[in-house]
Amino acid sequence: MPASIRPICNNLCQTGNIGKQSSEPKATKTFVEQAGILGRIFLKGRHRAVYQVVILLSDAPSYALHPIAIANTPFREKFAIPRQPRLAPAVQGRLQLLPPYDDPKAVAGLEQVSHLWLTFVFHQTLTQADKPHLQVRPPRLGGNQKLGVFASRATHRPNNLGLSVVELVAVEPGVLVVSGLDLLDGTPIVDIRPYVPYADQVEEAHNHIAPMPPADIEVRFSPTAKAQALSAEQRLQQPVMAVIEQCLAQDPKPAYQQPGPEREYGVRLWDFNLVWHYPEPHTICVLRLEA
């Protein structure tokens, strides 16, 4: 093995196919990319087959992410945020582009595009690099069944990255107005790219863990709550009733909880606290909006 490969081999942590090599392998090609992230050695063995050794260094480099926009949304806490984007199309938000990306040049052409992919940081659930979550308990599976982190879109992710597709409503100076979003207010956005239907609509795809949207449950308003919600619509100039209905119809509480009608739940939306209860199972009644 050439001398230049030796220091890398000391850090060897994964090998592939090496069992087949002859006792004196002759390296025919070596290359080390990116200052040692990945080295690969093609070895010709006794039978002239190409063998391969993948060398992964334990100290792979890290990359820095700088927010390019901040999302301004009605959601003040994680509870009751839709579990996928577009489940609550009435929710509008504003992506405040940060300098230098608040320049109109950066969004030139966006008027030809209907939907956007947002890559963002789950900034309120930052997973520590030294405490990785290998598994998660997705709410959709009742909150008590474990799944590999890569088979789920749960928020506790290795690099705290989220991905959402949203509808582009308007391009304003320094701001993208979008709808159907599922982001906490203040979420740092790290990339925005156009949806490309021919590439992103994978017709043959299946996902047996999440085959269809969660079933909606019935949402009613008490007379008090309805009057307060209509008043909030005037004050905030937002479709408050539709947003409440769409967010609660997905039943935010963990599936294993079976509360009696006396138990009240609450969540902050915009500048109010929304309070509801379950008069009977699978039915929500909005009780009031508190200041």
Add this chain to the structure above:
Amino acid sequence: MPASIRPICNNLCQTGNIGKQSSEPKATKTFVEQAGILGRIFLKGRHRAVYQVVILLSDAPSYALHPIAIANTPFREKFAIPRQPRLAPAVQGRLQLLPPYDDPKAVAGLEQVSHLWLTFVFHQTLTQADKPHLQVRPPRLGGNQKLGVFASRATHRPNNLGLSVVELVAVEPGVLVVSGLDLLDGTPIVDIRPYVPYADQVEEAHNHIAPMPPADIEVRFSPTAKAQALSAEQRLQQPVMAVIEQCLAQDPKPAYQQPGPEREYGVRLWDFNLVWHYPEPHTICVLRLEA
């Protein structure tokens, strides 16, 4: 204005609706999230309307990304890589999961999923944070028309993040085998998440910049190239001919180049250099595979 808000206001770079406030606004609610990324002040003015000031600090925090896997692909250079994933379904790659994510727990449940979103770093085209690209010249528009970076998926992006959907072929210990990928060999992967058809297939979406896949051009093989490609299939145990056909059918050269038949083009794939020319416009003939 409460004293605690003052230091943040010094860094004010964006305001909204502030024109309407009364001369002595009364702050009714303040909150500062994430150690000062975003502050918001609800002010009650003369008419009891809620005003809002969005305060964005110029020194927004940054986040560190650590690769969770390294992609092992046939592509040794950017030239001739498909411009979207899935345009070359014959291309297979191996995602070598890095510790601690090489644990079978992290991929438990993935067998129920057909496709994956990969978030990765364009590690060979790292954009410097101090030299942002606000606009790009996408190859699809001939390479000489400018577009905002957020209206394109070009590689020079603010945070060097890429996004690709690929088909999951097999889950092996510490490795995900995927097909249809468009990543350089050695690409650091920073997140893997399942495709969710009901959320990701946006039927009503349009993109007038990229309304359909680029038109394929004809790809022929010289007798020499065909024999060499078939030999490479044996050696590499990969569908070399199909990969060459699918990658070249998208015509890797910039659209504005109109080469004569004497001009040869080349690109490295696996362990060989692929050489082709254009015997007539819009037709590729593969000449040979060089060691």
